[in-house]
Amino acid sequence: MRVDEFNFDLPEELIAQTPLEDRKESRMMVVDPQSNHIEHQSFSHITEYLKPGDCLVLNDTRVLPARLYGIKTDTGAKIEVLLLKDEGNDTWKTLVKPAKRVKEGTTISFGDGLLTATCLGEGEQGERLMNFTYEGRFLELLDELGEMPLPPYIREQLNDKERYQTVFSKHVGSVAAPTAGLHFTEELLEQMQEKGIHVAYITLHVGLGTFRPVSAETVEEHEMHGEYYQVSKGTAALLNQVRHDGGRIIAVGTTSSRTLETIMQNGAETFKEQSGWTDIFIYPGYKFNGIDGLITNFHLPQSTLIMLVSAFAGKELIMKAYEEAVSHKYRFFSFGDSMLILEGSTDHQ
Known part of the structure; x- marks a missing residue:
């Protein structure tokens, strides 16, 4: 599979240079791979798309001022x-x-x-x-x-270091933020728990590989850098309970999804307490075993991140969604808008 199949034209003015004042007011594109339907919403409405018994999985890594x-x-x-x-x-x-x-x-x-x-x-x-x-x-x-190691495409100064941290960041060790988590506020997380939506935490320390473009011509030639991850006994038990009870596991970000898929590789049937280094590379053709939904940002052309998202929702649908995001002037990359990928999401409550 050629890397340039994941290319798209992105006007430079759509690269978000600064975070929004209110984290939850970013836009959210809702993509339903079941019906191929796309709708446009605000992230503040995320709870409407989730059901009691579902579980969000958040990466609680904290960025070093590296x-x-x-x-x-x-x-x-x-x-x-x-x-x-x-x-x-x-x-x-x-x-x-x-x-x-x-x-x-x-x-x-x-x-x-x-x-x-x-x-x-x-x-x-x-x-x-x-x-x-x-x-x-x-x-x-x-x-x-130290200063926050903002990605090279962000040229504006960041006035408040905490805006490049999630509100639930805890374990220091990343050189980049797990950006899908930047949209959450403490109030939004409370609303979810009041509705009966579970929240679980994993840790994956994001490495420099997240900034590196894919230089190979074909996807299969690319090698991922290893990143340290940790999943606690409590998180594994909660995820197994959610699965047992018929709830859906929604990964917040590509880092959470890579961690869960690392644990559930090779036909594993249950989540386990685990830590180590993962270099899992997910691209179209991969069969997901750990997650049922994904919240993510809009990623760089030809990046391993857009490949993972394409593996989850289908390449054709994702490239169409990105085209629509450009035409609707969504904000891209770290401080940009979000996408929720969930089957049946267009039948939300």
């Missing part, structure tokens, strides 16, 4: 460092810019020496292994000195 700006201690040259993966012992896999200025032994200072990093070596894809020295707590220093 972008640091520092200077080389020997020359004063400006260096940007993006934290990718905690390797333990205050050592991180990072991306640095300009890379040619950072060699083994280079030391970089951040915040007038509050934090320093020394390069231990270079990785296969140009990453740098950096060892950090500091006093106090690393995450507190990151909060003070």
